[in-house]
Amino acid sequence: MSVTEITRPARGSNSATAQVALETAATTRLLESEGILDYSGHVSTRIPGRDAFVIQIGSTSRAEVSPDSMLVVDYDGKVLEGDGQPPSELPIHLEILRARPDVQSVLHSHMELAIAFTMMEGVKLLPMRARASRWKSGIPTDPDPSHIKLPEQGRALARTLGPHHAVLMRAHGLCLVAESVRALFVDAVHFKENATALMQALQAGAKPIPLSEAEIAQIEKMEMRDWHIKKLWNYYVRKALDEDALPQAWKDDLVPTKEMLKRDSVL
Numbered sequence: 001m002s003v004t005e006i007t008r009p010a011r012g013s014n015s016a017t018a019q020v021a022l023e024t025a026a027t028t029r030l031l032e033s034e035g036i037l038d039y040s041g042h043v044s045t046r047i048p049g050r051d052a053f054v055i056q057i058g059s060t061s062r063a064e065v066s067p068d069s070m071l072v073v074d075y076d077g078k079v080l081e082g083d084g085q086p087p088s089e090l091p092i093h094l095e096i097l098r099a100r101p102d103v104q105s106v107l108h109s110h111m112e113l114a115i116a117f118t119m120m121e122g123v124k125l126l127p128m129r130a131r132a133s134r135w136k137s138g139i140p141t142d143p144d145p146s147h148i149k150l151p152e153q154g155r156a157l158a159r160t161l162g163p164h165h166a167v168l169m170r171a172h173g174l175c176l177v178a179e180s181v182r183a184l185f186v187d188a189v190h191f192k193e194n195a196t197a198l199m200q201a202l203q204a205g206a207k208p209i210p211l212s213e214a215e216i217a218q219i220e221k222m223e224m225r226d227w228h229i230k231k232l233w234n235y236y237v238r239k240a241l242d243e244d245a246l247p248q249a250w251k252d253d254l255v256p257t258k259e260m261l262k263r264d265s266v267l
């Protein structure tokens with residue numbers, strides 16, 4: 001498949017690469033709009049049925065990424081399709097995707113609030129807000145503050161991440177992992193909200209009260225993750241279309257139908 005052929009996703013046979021490229025491009029623009037990505041950072045997503053994933057060309061502006069600027073890369077880091085070079089920190093994605101078969105999509109961001117929690121003695125980023133129950137197993141910090149350009153650095157980062165859904169990177173940034181690129185976007189929004197809530201508590205001079213195990217258990221009883229992801233994806237995609245942060249031509253392939261947004265029940 002040529003780059004031209006992946007610019008417009010065709011519903012039907014062999015459309016997996018095109019749809020993944022479109023959703024990953026859209027997610028990158030949404031994350032940039034929300035201040036989670038800026039001039040750097042990137043998203044990778046596995047292509048179902050192929051031994052490869054998509055990631056953007058490193059030099060393309062995060063505000064202008066399109067399926068055209070997506071590369072198809074194999075798990076040895078070889079570019080199979082697309083015209084450009086992947087980001088220099090490709091080993092982050094390669095090694096996390098290799099180590100975690102359960103993960104479909106990886107975000108690397110230099111989110112300022114996340115970095116702040118790697119630079120304060122005696123302060124840990126903990127689940128404060130309800131949606132942060134996602135990170136109940138812990139948010140470890142990788143000690144390497146440099147750019148992750150070598151396979152051994154990527155492997156060390158993947159080891160620090162372990163079975164968790166988030167890892168901070170000392171004085172550098174964070175990585176999030178999720179079961180889909182849409183879920184990854186929603187997690188990133190909530191990760192930032194949670195870090196903001198904790199920072200506000202600290203700035204107020206108060207002792208933060210993170211969620212207890214019992215509270216997290218109660219939150220999870222009421223959780224409808226799949227529906228919640230659809231709801232937030234629908235909100236942010238529509239908002240970005242209205243504000244021309246996403247091209248109108250992408251609308252039909254991104255906006256969930258009314259049928260898709262129907263809940264079967266409230267639990």
Ligand SMILES: [Zn+2]
Pocket residue numbers: 089108109110147148172173
């Ligand atoms: Zn980085």
